[in-house]
Amino acid sequence: MSMNFSEFIRQLGAEPLSQDPEFLRARSSSPEFHQAAEEADAFEEKLTRAMDLQLPDDIMKNILQISRHPVGSAAASTTPWWRSMALAAGILIAIVATGITWNMNRGWDSVDEYVTDHYRHDGSGLLARAGEKTTQDIQGIFASFNVEAAPELADIVSVIKYCPTPNGKGIHMVLNTRAGPVTVIYMPATEVNDRETLDFDGMQVLLVSLEKGSAAIIGTGSQGLLALYSVIQNSIIPEFSNA
Amino acid sequence: MSNESSRHARFNQLAENYGADLYRYAMWICGNDALAKDLVQETYLRAWKALDKLNDIGAAKSWLITILRREYARTFERKVPKFTDVETVVITEDSELAPDDRTEIKLLRQSIMELAPKYREPLLLQVVLGHSCQEISEQLGISKSAVMTQLFRAREQLKSRLRKDGVTGNVHELF
Numbered sequence: 001m002s003m004n005f006s007e008f009i010r011q012l013g014a015e016p017l018s019q020d021p022e023f024l025r026a027r028s029s030s031p032e033f034h035q036a037a038e039e040a041d042a043f044e045e046k047l048t049r050a051m052d053l054q055l056p057d058d059i060m061k062n063i064l065q066i067s068r069h070p071v072g073s074a075a076a077s078t079t080p081w082w083r084s085m086a087l088a089a090g091i092l093i094a095i096v097a098t099g100i101t102w103n104m105n106r107g108w109d110s111v112d113e114y115v116t117d118h119y120r121h122d123g124s125g126l127l128a129r130a131g132e133k134t135t136q137d138i139q140g141i142f143a144s145f146n147v148e149a150a151p152e153l154a155d156i157v158s159v160i161k162y163c164p165t166p167n168g169k170g171i172h173m174v175l176n177t178r179a180g181p182v183t184v185i186y187m188p189a190t191e192v193n194d195r196e197t198l199d200f201d202g203m204q205v206l207l208v209s210l211e212k213g214s215a216a217i218i219g220t221g222s223q224g225l226l227a228l229y230s231v232i233q234n235s236i237i238p239e240f241s242n243a
Numbered sequence: 244m245s246n247e248s249s250r251h252a253r254f255n256q257l258a259e260n261y262g263a264d265l266y267r268y269a270m271w272i273c274g275n276d277a278l279a280k281d282l283v284q285e286t287y288l289r290a291w292k293a294l295d296k297l298n299d300i301g302a303a304k305s306w307l308i309t310i311l312r313r314e315y316a317r318t319f320e321r322k323v324p325k326f327t328d329v330e331t332v333v334i335t336e337d338s339e340l341a342p343d344d345r346t347e348i349k350l351l352r353q354s355i356m357e358l359a360p361k362y363r364e365p366l367l368l369q370v371v372l373g374h375s376c377q378e379i380s381e382q383l384g385i386s387k388s389a390v391m392t393q394l395f396r397a398r399e400q401l402k403s404r405l406r407k408d409g410v411t412g413n414v415h416e417l418f
Contacts, residue, residue: 013395015369015376043402050351051370053267059280063258063287067251152284178277227277230285230318 002026008033012040065151111192111207114166115185115216116200122172123183123203123218129159130174130181136160141171145188146239147212153235166190170213179223186236188213195229212238253300254291261307262287264372268308271367272315274356282318286311305382308372312382347405354404362397365390 003011003026011023018024027037108114138157142149149157156175163172167189175182194209206217206225215232217225265286269279289310290297297306355363368374368382376394380387 010391010395013398014391015394043398046347046351047398047401048370050348050355051267051271051367053270055263055266056276056280059266059283060258060262062280062284063262064255066284066287066291067254224275224277227275227281230281230314234285234288 002029005032009036012036016040016044068151108166111166111190112198115205115218118163118185119183119203119218126159126172126174127181127183130176132158134158134160143239147188147236148239150235150237152231177228182223182228183218184232185216186213187215190214208232210236250294254294257290257303257307258287261304265307265311268367268371269311271355271371272364282311282315285314305378308382350405351401354401358397358400362393362400365393366397369394
């Protein structure tokens with residue numbers, strides 16, 4: 001049974017590139033069908049063009065770099081040499097750092113209070129150094145908390161240092177992002193309400209609950225902190241969890 | 244070829260075959276370049292970790308889209324992002340188009356962004372990713388008939404918007 005015009009129009013609107021033989025036959029079955037098909041083809045070409053977006057230069061490179069990630073059984077089964085070295089360096093740094101003045105656990109009543117207080121203390125000072133490229137052993141610092149930083153994070157760390165947090169020592173870092181420098185504080189033993197936001201002094205804070213601990217992303221409203229949410233959440237990984 | 248080399252080769256194949264389409268799809272569903280990149284990278288990171296579970300390479304595209312959609316839902320389950328201005332979303336190079344065509348494309352893009360998600364998403368799966376109605380039905384977990392209705396209505400809304408804004412009363416006039 002041949003397709004009537006109403007069915008044909010519905011098919012054109014739903015699946016104009018359908019290769020159904022009956023649909024293809026109907027396209028040229030009469031001038032009315034033919035004209036409707038031509039109009040639909042023209043619209044489809046426009047639609048395809050409208051939806052086609054230029055690919056950013058770095059997207060494929062970044063995807064391909066992912067396979068550098070160590071993964072379960074398919075990844076190298078032995079611990080990479082650099083990780084052992086990083087762990088050792090991290091422990092050394094931790095011992096040295098502990099020997100120096102460490103003003104931890106001042107007794108903040110809330111994470112909000114801590115973030116505000118800590119950022120006011122030296123947030124802008126570190127932010128001003130955002131153009132620098134740290135010479136610190138980034139992986140070593142993370143390893144001292146038994147976590148590691150994925151390349152997506154490690155590669156954009158500009159400044160990094162230990163800092164106090166509500167529940168012991170943590171990491172204060174400045175990231176160079178496409179939207180400008182953004183501060184991230186890693187709190188390895190502090191729990192937060194995931195995605196909770198707060199504001200202070202014109203700054204915005206987005207809290208991220210992590211597999212181990214939490215982080216506060218601090219920046220201005222125009223920096224789109226939400227875009228960093230998954231980067232942070234997926235880039236501070238408990239060490240060896242994938243090995 | 245060692246297992247690890249084979250694994251890398253499979254992953255690279257997935258990246259080359261679907262990376263561009265996934266990015267475009269992500270851009271259209273989230274409306275933000277940085278977020279779209281983030282979603283695509285997260286998708287591939289999860290795919291890399293779970294690659295051994297992908298037994299049928301023919302199902303890879305749907306598998307990747309499922310990961311991306313899940314990640315998108317997870318990321319925004321508590322906070323719905325505002326769509327950014329479409330002009331900042333769309334970064335394609337349109338310089339080869341005539342001014343009138345650029346206007347029409349711009350209006351069409353705005354209209355796509357304004358479509359309700361239940362209309363926009365099947366349209367993206369079909370136009371950007373080349374899915375059939377049956378594949379969209381499986382991906383979205385709705386009947387094929389419902390998919391066809393949504394696709395039909397999506398196109399009708401877009402055409403209606405173009406007509407309403409005086410761009411055209413007949414699609415032939417667009418070209």
